[in-house]
Structure formats: C-alpha cells, structure tokens
Amino acid sequence: MNWDLVTYSFVVGVLASAVRWATPILFAALGEVFTERSGILNLGLEGIMLMGALSGFVGAYNTGSLWAGVLVAAATGMVMGLLMAFVSVTAKANQVVAGLGITILGGGLSTLLFRLFFGLRSKPPTIKTFGTEPIPLLSEIPVLGRMFFSHNVMVYLAFVLVGVGWFVLYRTRYGLALRAVGERPEAVDTRGLNVTRLRYSALMIGGAMAGIGGAYLPLANLGLFWTQMTAGRGFIAVAVVVFSRWDPVRALVGALVFGGAAALQTALQTLEAPIPSELLLMMPYIVTIIVLVGVSRRAEFPSAFAVPYSRGEG
Amino acid sequence: MKHTIHKLLAACLAVALIATGSALVPSAQAQDDYSVALIIAQGGLGDRSYNDSAFAGLTLAAAELDVNVVPIESSDPVGEAEQLLRTAAESGFDLVITLEFSHIEPLGRIAPDYPDTLFAIVNAIVEQPNVVSIMFDEHTGSYLAGALSALVTTAPDLDQVNPEAVIGAIGGVASSGIDVFLYGYLQGACDINPDIQVLLAYANDFGDPTKGREMALAMYEQNADVVFQVAGGTGAGVIEAAKDENFFAIGVDSDQDYLAPGNVLTSMLKRVDVAVYDTIERAASGELEGGTVLQYGLEEDGVGLTEMTYTRHIIPSEFVDQVDELRTQIEDGELEVIDIRVLEAEQFAIVSENPTCAGLEELRAALAE
Numbered sequence: 001m002n003w004d005l006v007t008y009s010f011v012v013g014v015l016a017s018a019v020r021w022a023t024p025i026l027f028a029a030l031g032e033v034f035t036e037r038s039g040i041l042n043l044g045l046e047g048i049m050l051m052g053a054l055s056g057f058v059g060a061y062n063t064g065s066l067w068a069g070v071l072v073a074a075a076t077g078m079v080m081g082l083l084m085a086f087v088s089v090t091a092k093a094n095q096v097v098a099g100l101g102i103t104i105l106g107g108g109l110s111t112l113l114f115r116l117f118f119g120l121r122s123k124p125p126t127i128k129t130f131g132t133e134p135i136p137l138l139s140e141i142p143v144l145g146r147m148f149f150s151h152n153v154m155v156y157l158a159f160v161l162v163g164v165g166w167f168v169l170y171r172t173r174y175g176l177a178l179r180a181v182g183e184r185p186e187a188v189d190t191r192g193l194n195v196t197r198l199r200y201s202a203l204m205i206g207g208a209m210a211g212i213g214g215a216y217l218p219l220a221n222l223g224l225f226w227t228q229m230t231a232g233r234g235f236i237a238v239a240v241v242v243f244s245r246w247d248p249v250r251a252l253v254g255a256l257v258f259g260g261a262a263a264l265q266t267a268l269q270t271l272e273a274p275i276p277s278e279l280l281l282m283m284p285y286i287v288t289i290i291v292l293v294g295v296s297r298r299a300e301f302p303s304a305f306a307v308p309y310s311r312g313e314g
Numbered sequence: 315m316k317h318t319i320h321k322l323l324a325a326c327l328a329v330a331l332i333a334t335g336s337a338l339v340p341s342a343q344a345q346d347d348y349s350v351a352l353i354i355a356q357g358g359l360g361d362r363s364y365n366d367s368a369f370a371g372l373t374l375a376a377a378e379l380d381v382n383v384v385p386i387e388s389s390d391p392v393g394e395a396e397q398l399l400r401t402a403a404e405s406g407f408d409l410v411i412t413l414e415f416s417h418i419e420p421l422g423r424i425a426p427d428y429p430d431t432l433f434a435i436v437n438a439i440v441e442q443p444n445v446v447s448i449m450f451d452e453h454t455g456s457y458l459a460g461a462l463s464a465l466v467t468t469a470p471d472l473d474q475v476n477p478e479a480v481i482g483a484i485g486g487v488a489s490s491g492i493d494v495f496l497y498g499y500l501q502g503a504c505d506i507n508p509d510i511q512v513l514l515a516y517a518n519d520f521g522d523p524t525k526g527r528e529m530a531l532a533m534y535e536q537n538a539d540v541v542f543q544v545a546g547g548t549g550a551g552v553i554e555a556a557k558d559e560n561f562f563a564i565g566v567d568s569d570q571d572y573l574a575p576g577n578v579l580t581s582m583l584k585r586v587d588v589a590v591y592d593t594i595e596r597a598a599s600g601e602l603e604g605g606t607v608l609q610y611g612l613e614e615d616g617v618g619l620t621e622m623t624y625t626r627h628i629i630p631s632e633f634v635d636q637v638d639e640l641r642t643q644i645e646d647g648e649l650e651v652i653d654i655r656v657l658e659a660e661q662f663a664i665v666s667e668n669p670t671c672a673g674l675e676e677l678r679a680a681l682a683e
Contacts, residue, residue, distance in 0.1 A: 013535035017528050024524075108389070111358075120360055120369075123572065124550075222523050222554050226547050227358065231522035262525075266532045269515035270482065272669070277488055281518040 006271070014267045015147040015260075019155060022252075022259030024049070024216040024230075026158045028237035029244065029251045030165050031209025035081075037169065037246050038202035039182035039304040040088055043099025046234025047106020048080040048207050049214030054110040056215025057225040058117055060127050069127075069219050070154075070212055077211020078204045080106065085203040089196055092308035103234065111227045130154055130220045154212075154220040161209075165248035178202055182302030185309040195309050210234065239288050245299050254291070261287040348409070348598040349382040350375065351402045352590070355413040356391055357520055357546050363567040364546065364586060368413050368436070371590030378591075381598050395420040403428040409597045411436070411590060415491060421445060432604055434593050436586060437491060444604035446597070448589050451609065452582075453498030454644050455617030456542075457651045458637050459564050459582045460502025462619065463540040464510050465633045466562065466579060472628065474562050474577065475539040482513035482538035484529050484552055486520045486545040490655050495544040495566070495582065497654045497665060497674075502640075504671035513538050514669045517548045526551030534559055540579060542566070553578060565620075575624035585616050613645050652677070 028045050035042045042048075055076035060069030080102060087098040118125050130152035138149040148159075169175040181188045181198045189195050213233070218225050236258055243257075244250035261284040268280050352372045354365050369385060376383040386402060388394050391414045399421060402410045411434040412421065418438040425433055425442040434446040463481045466472070483499050485492040496514055503510050513533050517525050526548035530541050534555065541556065542564040543549030549566060550573075556563035557574035565571060565581030572578075589610050596602040610616020619637065626634065643649035654662055665677040 010535045013532065017531060021528065115360065120366070124362055217524055222527060222551060224523070224550065224554070226521065226523050226550060227360065228521050229523060229547075231519060231525070263528065263532070266515065266525075266529045270513045270529075270533050270536055270538075272513075277516045278518075281516065 003271075010267070012143055012146045014263045015143065016150065017263035017266070018256060018259040019147060019151065020221070020259070021262045022255035023151075023155050023158050023220075024213040025233050025237045025240060025258060026252060026255040027161070027213030027216060028210040028234060029240040029255055030158075030161055030248055031077075031206035031213075032237055032241045033165065033244065033246050033248055033251055034169070034178065034202045034209075035206035036241055036305065037182045037302060038178050038199045039185065039302050039307065039309070040084075040199055040203060041095045041099065041238075041306045042081075042084055042088075042102075042203060042206055043096060043235075043238060044080065044084050044102025044106065045099075045206075045210045045237050046230055046232065047103035047110075048077050048210040049230045049234045049237075050106045050110040050228065051080055052077045052211030052214030053217050053229055054114055054214075054225055055211070057125075057127065057218040058113075060219055061125055066127070066130055066219050070215055073211040073215030073219075074208040075211070077207040077209070077214070079207070080211070081203040081205075081207020082200070084207065085200045089199045089203070089308070092310070095306045095308075107228060114225055114227065124224050126223045127218070129218075129223045152220045154216050159252070162248050162252045169248065174201075179302075182304055185304050186311075189309075189311060199309075210237070213237070236288065239292055242299055243288075243291055243295055245295065246302070257291060258284055258288055347380050347382045349407045350384070350409045350411065350594050350597075351405070351407040352383065352385045353391065353398055353402065353410065353412040353414060353417070354385055354387045355415070358387055359385065361546055362550070362570070362573075364584070365413060367568045367584070367586040368411075368590045371587030372594070374587065375591050375594040379595055379598055381594060383594075392416045396424060399424050399433075400427075403431045403433075408432065409434065409594065411593065413437075413586070432597055432602070434597075436589065439607055442604065446593060446602060446604060447607045448593060449607060449609050450584050450586075450589070451611035451617050451653070452494045452584060453501075453651045453653045454612050455582045455584065455619070456495045456498030457502035457505075457644070458619050458641055459542055459580065460499035460504075460512075461506050461640055462502075462580060462633060462637050463499070463542065463562075463564065464503040464506035465636065466629055467510070467540050468507070469630060469633070474560055476537055478537040478539075479507055479510045480513065480537040481510065481540040481542075482515070482530075482533035482536075483542040484526065484533075484545050484549070485514070485516045486548060487518055488516050492516075492544050493662075493666070494653060494655055495542075497669075498651055499542050500665075500669065500671075500674060501651055504674050508671050510671065512670070517545050519548050520546035522548050523551030523554065527555045530555035530563070531559065534561055540564065542582070544582075562625075569620045571620050571622065571624055576628070579625050579629075580619045580622050583618050583620060585610065585618075588614075588616060612641055652681070 052073040056069040056073030059072030060066050084102050087093045088095045134150040139145040177193055185195045217229055240254035243254040265280040265283040269277055359365055372383050395417050409432045413436050415437045422440045425445050432444055436448045439447040467475055467481050468479050483496050485496050500512050503512050530552040533541055540562040543552035544566050553563045553573050556577040562579040565578050567584045570578055570581045665673040
C-alpha cells in the first residue's frame with residue numbers, strides 16, 4: 001500500500017467524492033420514503049431515474065436551461081409514478097412485478113427515445129453542467145467545507161429537501177395522513193380521507209424525486225446522456241430507504257454510507273492496497289448488505305406495506 | 315379484478331419487451347450481391363467507441379463495395395449468443411461478423427453446422443475451417459500511449475500537468491482483453507521513465523460514466539495528470555473529468571480527441587473499422603479463406619495514436635518525434651513489447667501482483683531466463 005499518496009487533499013477529496021456519489025441516490029431515496037410510508041413498494045426507481053436522466057438532458061439541451069431540464073425530469077418522473085400508481089393502486093397488481101416492469105420499461109424506453117432524438121452521430125450531444133458553487137464562509141471550514149459546501153447547486157438542493165421532507169412527513173396534516181395510510185388504510189378510509197388519492201400522491205412525489213435524481217447525472221455531473229447510465233443506483237436507493245427505516249434524515253446517512261464506500265474503494269484501488277480489485281469493487285454492495293442485515297432486525301415495515309387496499313376486504 | 319390485473323401485467327410486459335427491443339434479425343436480401351451481417355457487441359451502437367468504429371467500417375463497405383450489409387443489435391448479445399449466430403447464418407448471409415468476444419465458445423460450436431457461411435470474430439481466435447479470427451496488437455499501440463504520457467507528465471510549461479511523474483489508467487474489467495492495453499501502457503511509460511508511478515484501477519463497468527469520472531478525479535487527487543481510459547462508456551466520464559479539472563485523458567478505440575479538445579492528449583486507436591472493411595472486401599472478392607488469423611498491428615494501421623489535432627501544437631515537438639521513433643523500432647522488430655495474452659498465468663502474476671516498473675523488470679528478467 002502506497003501511504004505516500006495519502007495526503008490531506010486526497011482524504012478530503014475522497015470525502016467530497018462520497019457526497020457526489022450519494023446525491024442522486026439521496027434524491028430517489030427521499031421520494032421513496034414517501035412512497036413506502038404510504039404502503040407502496042416502488043421497485044421502478046431505476047427505470048424512473050433513467051427516464052429522468054434522459055428527459056432532463058433533452059429538456060436542458062433544447063431549452064438551454066438546466067433548471068428547465070430539472071423540471072422536465074421531475075414531470076417525467078411524476079408521469080412514471082402515475083403509471084406505477086395506476087398499476088399498483090387502481091389495478092392492485094403485485095407491486096414487485098409492476099415495479100420491475102417499470103424498471104425494464106424505463107431502461108428500454110430511454111435508450112429508444114435517445115436514439116430517436118439524436119440518432120447515431122459520432123459527436124455526442126453535450127450540455128454545460130451546473131458548475132461548482134462554493135458557499136461563502138462555510139466552504140472555508142477545514143474538511144467539512146470541501147466535503148459539503150463546495151459542490152454544485154443540485155447537491156445543496158438535495159440537502160435542503162431532506163429538511164423539507166422531514167417537515168412534511170412529521171409536521172403537516174398531509175404527512176400524518178400519509179403515515180397513517182401505510183399503517184391502517186381502513187382507519188384512514190373511515191375518517192373520510194381518500195386512500196387512493198393519498199397513495200397516488202405519494203407515488204407522484206416518489207417519481208418526481210427519482211426523476212430529479214436521475215437528471216443529476218447528466219445535468220450536474222457529466223453533461224452527456226449515456227444508455228443505462230444510472231447503473232443500479234435506483235436499487236441502491238430502495239436499500240437506503242430500508243436502512244433509513246423510512247426517515248428522511250437517516251436516508252441522508254444511508255446515502256452517505258454507500259457513497260463513502262464507493263468513493264473509498266476507488267481510492268484504495270489507486271493506492272495499490274493489497275486487496276484484490278474484485279473484492280474492493282464489491283465493497284459498496286457488501287457494506288450495503290451488512291448494514292441492511294444490521295438494521296432490518298429493528299426495521300418495522302409499515303403495517304400495510306405492499307398490500308393493495310380494497311374497501312371492506314380488510 | 316384478477317383478470318384485469320393479469321391483462322394489465324401482460325400489457326406492461328409487452329410494452330417492456332418492445333421497448334427493450336429483442337433482436338430482430340432481418341433476412342439477407344434475395345439479390346446476387348454478397349451479404350454481410352455484423353453482430354454488435356455489448357454496449358451497443360452509439361458507444362462512440364468499439365461498436366461505432368466497426369459500424370463505420372460496415373457503412374463504408376456498403377458504400378464502396380457491391381455488398382449488402384445489416385447490423386444486428388441485441389439487448390443481450392452475451393445471453394443470446396447462440397440464437398443470434400444461428401439466426402444470422404440461417405438467414406442466408408454470406409459473411410457473419412461478430413464483435414462480441416464472448417461468442418468464442420458458441421461460435422466454435424455452431425460454425426460446423428453452417429459450412430457454407432463464412433464467420434469472422436473480432437478479438438478472439440476460433441479454430442474452425444469457416445471462421446476468420448481478427449486480432450489487434452493493442453499492446454504496441456498502448457505502449458506508444460504510455461511513452462507519450464511519461465514524456466508529457468513532467469513537461470514544464472504545460473497547464474494540464476504538474477511536476478510529479480504520476481500517470482494513471484482505468485480499465486473496464488480485469489480481463490486479458492483489457493489488461494493487454496494496460497500493461498502495454500505500463501511498459502511504454504516505464505521505458506521512458508523508470509521512476510514513474512502508474513496508477514491502475516478497474517471500474518468493473520463499461521457503462522457507468524459517473525463512476526469513471528469519480529475514479530479519474532481520485533487519481534487526479536493523487537497527482538496523476540494523464541489518465542488512459544480503456545472502459546467504454548465508463549471512460550466517457552474520465553474524459554469529462556479531464557475537461558472539468560484541466561488535465562489530460564487518453565481515449566481508446568475510436569479517435570476521441572474531439573470529445574474534449576485540448577484535454578484528450580491522444581487516443582489509442584484500434585481501427586476496428588479498417589479491419590471490418592478489409593475483411594469484407596477480401597471475403598467478397600473471394601480472397602479470404604476460413605481458418606485465417608488476421609493480425610492488425612502498427613504496420614497495418616490497425617492500432618496507433620491519433621494525429622493529435624488539438625494537442626500536437628501544445629506539447630514539445632520532440633515528444634512526437636520520440637514516439638514516432640519508438641513506433642519505427644517496434645515495426646522493425648528492434649523493440650519488443652510483451653503481449654500479456656501469450657504469458658503463462660504465473661508469469662503474468664509477477665507483474666499483475668506488482669503493477670509497477672519494478673514488477674515489470676521482474677517479469678522481463680523472468681522471461682529472459
């Protein structure tokens with residue numbers, strides 16, 4: 001192992017990298033917290049993220065505005081969420097199958113649409129990404145400054161949404177109704193609230209957030225769209241939600257744990273650590289599994305989790 | 315209710331299947347023209363790299379020669395290997411070229427069933443009387459890239475580099491097909507500067523540019539200022555990182571210099587287009603016998619560096635001359651570059667367990683014995 005390379009700047013670089021890794025997963029996980037709290041499992045996140053990446057890129061490319069791209073991605077994610085809602089809430093289909101169907105659909109459709117919009121050309125279409133915008137004063141703090149406060153604006157947006165998500169979930173009537181509908185939908189129904197509408201709304205929030213998370217990759221990170229570029233991040237987000245025990249703040253922690261493991265394995269490989277690269281590459285996933293096993297004993301799924309609600313059948 | 319669910323699910327699946335696009339294999343047109351099918355490898359068309367390069371050769375052949383050409387794409391060229399090869403052969407194509415390295419076993423198995431069809435496989439050798447194998451000297455081209463990197467990384471007065479003699483290379487997966495590039499690169503770098511540090515890492519992914527970007531940034535934090543990418547779509551992120559932080563990336567397979575002008579030092583060309591065109595031309599004119607191994611090296615322009623349109627004027631001209639000199643030496647046989655694919659497992663382990671200039675010296679000593 002080459003310790004000479006482990007400098008202050010290198011270590012802080014790894015920490016900053018962890019935050020960049022975590023951000024797209026965090027967006028999707030925050031939305032999924034809402035979806036799962038309402039009692040629906042959405043395994044379609046991966047496909048929705050891909051559609052978000054595609055539509056966000058196309059939106060930004062055609063309008064020249066990155067924020068327009070973010071909005072288009074959120075809207076596309078919402079439509080995908082609606083589709084999932086129709087299949088899982090209205091048609092009461094098996095949510096695992098429906099979610100995987102959405103993932104397959106998103107993967108294929110995004111590739112097809114990209115080909116339709118841009119054709120096969122040798123020069124890839126590119127856009128200018130959100131640049132790094134260090135926050136004055138805060139970014140001067142040693143270690144933490146570069147880790148959290150020297151990023152692009154979408155990273156900050158994700159952190160802000162953690163707070164917003166927490167507030168909505170625990171401090172508003174809507175949040176209360178949403179948590180109740182995941183536990184006892186029949187009680188919510190007898191109180192005169194619309195179970196179907198609540199679950200539709202939760203899936204639309206989840207879809208919009210996954211869409212934004214997907215759009216992070218082309219808009220804030222790469223400036224280009226790549227087929228299947230989410231590379232499993234949607235599924236990691238689902239795991240992070242279980243880790244978080246359906247809490248926005250713990251979802252932030254979970255995303256950072258995964259991001260940290262991913263960033264660390266890259267660093268260890270280049271440091272020539274005496275560990276086979278195959279093992280290092282598995283590290284983020286092994287960490288995820290270990291953490292999941294650790295918390296899942298304490299994890300209490302919403303009582304009505306993944307159970308379609310039919311009036312009078314409970 | 316149950317019925318509705320089933321119908322909906324079926325509809326969902328149908329849409330998903332159409333969208334992901336199972337391979338639709340068109341039949342060879344019923345004309346007298348020579349017909350060629352090209353089976354696209356993992357990564358698909360639009361990878362701006364290996365597949366696109368082969369497709370360019372196919373397109374050129376269609377325009378210049380009297381041949382009908384059809385590219386065949388599949389969402390899963392590895393899993394569907396046998397069906398793809400059989401369908402292409404049964405559709406009546408005269409020549410079926412597969413770009414997918416993993417078809418080595420299925421092709422060897424099914425080729426005898428279609429004695430009238432000529433097959434060709436890229437990057438692998440299949441010993442059958444009706445199969446042509448197309449191989450490249452990736453190690454010699456990568457050697458030149460390594461030598462150029464080692465010269466450039468300590469060049470004074472270049473914004474893109476720091477004074478440290480540290481460079482890097484990122485591979486898609488640890489496999490002989492990728493390692494042949496990486497260890498060619500290492501040899502070129504060490505021959506220029508035996509004290510150089512070459513950081514090697516694998517992404518384990520050919521389609522995750524975000525990961526490629528993070529890996530390149532991690533190397534940059536360790537003072538690597540030239541990073542060679544051999545990782546398909548993952549490599550696109552390496553080039554983006556070089557552009558964002560203003561260091562050098564080196565492209566692979568296709569000429570990727572234009573992707574970030576001034577930040578892609580050069581690209582290690584693997585002229586799959588040349589090989590595909592050449593193979594079609596020779597096969598169509600009846601000159602090509604099955605069982606042949608076609609070797610594309612520096613001399614055949616099968617591998618090599620680009621013209622460096624955007625970087626030639628910013629780096630010292632003696633570097634370019636020095637690399638040209640090395641190229642001549644390799645072509646003349648004065649300089650031998652180790653092709654790790656021909657090494658025994660324990661020989662390769664000497665350098666793969668210690669991927670440094672010292673490890674390379676050990677390997678050379680072992681081979682000299």
